[in-house]
Amino acid sequence: MGPKSKELPRRRKKVARKQLRVAPYFVSLLVVAGLLWLAAFAGTGFKSFPIPKLGLDLQGGMTMTLKASLPNNGTPDAARLEQARQIIEDRVNGTGVAEPEVYVEGSDHIVVNVAGKEANAEKLREVGAPAELRFREVLAGPGEDYTQQDPEDFKKETQKDKDDKDKDKESDKDSSDEEKADNPSDDKSSKDDKSESPSDDKSSKDDDKDKGEDPADVDNSVKEQRKKLEKKLGKELIGAAEQFVAQAEAMVKQGQQLSPQMFPQLGYTEDFAKFGKLSPDEVAVLAPSWQYYIPNIGCGQLNGRTPGAISEIKEQVVACNRPSDADIKAAKKQKQSAYTKYLMAEAKVVGEDISNATVQPDQQQAGAYAVGISFTDSGASKWKKLATATVGKNVSIVLDNEVVSAPTIEQGAGSGGSVEITGGFSSDDANLLAEQLKYGSLPASFTVETIDEVSPTLGLSQMYAGLLAGGVGVALVILYCLVYYRLMGFVVIVSLLVSGAVLYPAISMLGAQIGFTLTLAGVAGFIVAIGITADSFVVFFERLKDEVKEGRSSRSAVPRAWTRARRTILSANTVQIIGALVLYFVAIGAIKGFAFTLGLSTLFDILVVFLFTHPLVSWVSRSRILDNPFLSGLHTGRRRTPASVSVRGAVSPKES
Known part of the structure; x- marks a missing residue:
């Protein structure tokens, strides 16, 4: 008895060293959950509780199908269709909607889904139209951009501004109507001096009729915006700006060059910095001479205006202008702006006047390329008139809101029905410009096949039915675990709650960061994943139950059961993730959402089982609760072989 009693404390000490340290696992899970929740709140700007972004079927909206075609009824290739998809997505973003879903369907269709109440059928129709191409005489420029603004920053802000405007649209309309009733004289605007006021009205009623808009509504809308802008800037700044623009315009007409050193003499003050803080939409309602001559208005604001402005x-x-990436990098190194401003006259030739555009070697510059343009019969006549009137001057080619080229017109350029655009273009740049001139900014022509309003009623009812089915399924799983595993069933409940607490911020964060939208198919993926998570618990518990049946205590059975169970858990989840990946890459539309949520849930299942469920069971096993056959379901069918019972063929210790 002496030697055995001395060995007992050592064995207990050895067993204690093998016990799992659960604190690091819980801390790791807490850190992961904390980072996910922090990222989710950061996606809302820490202004509201994070909410997953819902798809078209769950909150309603509009869906539009565009059919692509090439001349002679040709079909665009995949690369050209993908280029068009990206351009259309940028245009839809420019209409003010948040994170639209734009994807290619089949070989010649592009589907645009816009969720939410901000969806507008007329705006959606415009995104598939070719870019509005204009040939304009350059009246002044290129003028230096002193602001060094980044256009991408203002393009992102444009969407936020539109969201705010949509919310205040109805209230602003009511208040403006009251002001008009009290001051009917405010509706009058001066059309004689185009540089004297930001309230200059230059809308073309004929063009508005062509677009199906009421000219009166357009005029009133612009006037309302200009009134608000005048109040925002103040009368003193408006007066100073009028004086500055008038003097600067007069100096340029006399052939003098403007410079920052001359600005104070023209009436420039520090208050002009307010112009640099205007949004692109606010800048758009200013008179063109103000946009060009006021040095605080930069190309970031001008390029950020909505397409068609x-x-x-x-x-x-x-x-x-539209500088190349190399020009932008070089300008940043020199702390200068790669952008320049152009003040241009009315358009004399438009995109409809072009019949074809081809890439050809530049005869004037070795290694460079040029773009040859062919006009229609009527376009050739228009071009001849423009070229004859602008010999020695610059004529700009404008696509949407950007000047893609501003060549100098040479003598005889108007003869014939074609023209060559040079500018030291590379092969890629020339091909891009040719495609834009040929098809607008889209590499194919698009027609609207269908445009429908989608109601969330059906999707919501199906979602509620799915959630109800999922809730019933979860309740049955929990009930089964409580009956079969008893105390261990509470481990299942807590683990599922932890899984939801980690998964929810992940979905919200992905919606804010990469635009992931939760659709009905995605909800189905989460419900299916609950069963996968429950399978992991069952595998672990059954392996633990087998160890207890062999006669081991729950304390010693947990590490042995986990070592064998984790292989099965990892294998099953790996197969599930592979299946989700394959489904994601080969599927289209809503099925991608199902595959994504299924794979994401499986990853979080592994995270929760390894960092929470296993440590929790290990911690609970240190007490005697799991050894109680009434509290734990691990002892059902337990086999015991008493030491006094001899096995056939073996000799009992007493017999020896």
Whole structure:
């Protein structure tokens, strides 16, 4: 008895060393959950509780199908269709909707899904139209952009501004109507001096009729925006700006060059910095001369205007150039802006006047390429008139809101029905420009096949039915675990709650960061994943139950059961993830959402089982609760072989 009694404390000490340290696992899970929740709140700007972004079937909206075609009824290839998809997505974003779903369907269709109440059928129709191409004489420019603005920053802000405007649209309309009733004289605007006021009205009523808009509504809308802008800037700044623009315009007409050193003499003050804080939509309602001559208005604001903001044919407009990536990098190194501003006259030739555009070697510059343009019969006549009137001057080619080229017109350029655009283009740049001139900014022509309003009623009812089915399924799983595993059933309940607490912020964060939308198919993926998570618990518990049946205590059975169970858990989840990946890459539409949520839930299942369920069971096993056959279901059918019972063929210790 002496030696055995001395060995007992050592064995207990050895067993204690093998016990799992559960604290690091819980801390790791807490850190992961904390980071996910932090990212989710960051996606809302820490202004509200994070909510997953819902898809079209759950909150309603509009869906539009565009059919692509090439001349002679040809079909665009995959690369050209993908280019068109990206451009259309940018245009839909420009209409003010948040994170639209734009994807290619089949070989010649592009589907646009816009969720939410901000969906507008007329705006959706416009995104599939070719870019509005304009040939305009350059009246002034290229002028230096002193602001060094990044256009991408303003394009992102445009969507936020539109969201705010949509919310205040009805209240602003009511208040403006009251103001008009009290001050009917405010509706009058001066059309004689185009540079004297930001309230200059230059809308073309004929063009508005072509677009199906009521000219009166357009005029009133612009006037309302200009009134609000005048109040925002203040009368003193408006007066100073009028004086500055008038003097700067007069100096340029006399052939003098403007420079920052001359600005104070023209009336420039520090208050002009307010112009640099205006949104692109606010800048769009200013007179073109203001947009060009006020140095605080930069190309970031001008390029951030919504597509079509300078589409009016009979108006003067201001736009900026389209520098290459190399030019932008070089300008940043020199702490300068790669953008320049152009003040341009009304358009004399438009995109409809072009019949074809081809890439050809530049005869004037070795290694460079040029773009040859062929006009229609009527377009050739228009071009001849424009080229004859602008010999020695620059004529800009404007696509949407950007100047893609501003060549100098040489003598005889108007002869014939074609023209060559040079500018030291690379092969890629020339091909891109040719495609844009040929098809607008889209590499194919698109027609609207269908445009329908989608009601969330059916989707919501199906979602509620799915959630009800999922809730019943979860309740049955929990009930089964409580009856069969008893105390261990509470481990299942807590683990499922932890899984939901980690998965929810992940979905919200993905919606804010990458635009992931939760659809009805995605909800189905989560419900299916609950069964996968429950399977992991069952595998672990059954392996633990087998160890207890062999006569081991729950304390010693947990590490042995986990070592064998984790292989099965990892294998099953790996197969599930592979299946989800394959389904995601080969499927289209809503099935992708199902595959994504299924794979994501499976990953979080592994995380919860390894960092929470296993440590929790290990911690509970240190007490005697699991050894109680009434509290734990691990002892059902337990086999015991008493030491006094001899096995056939073996000799009992007493017999020896």
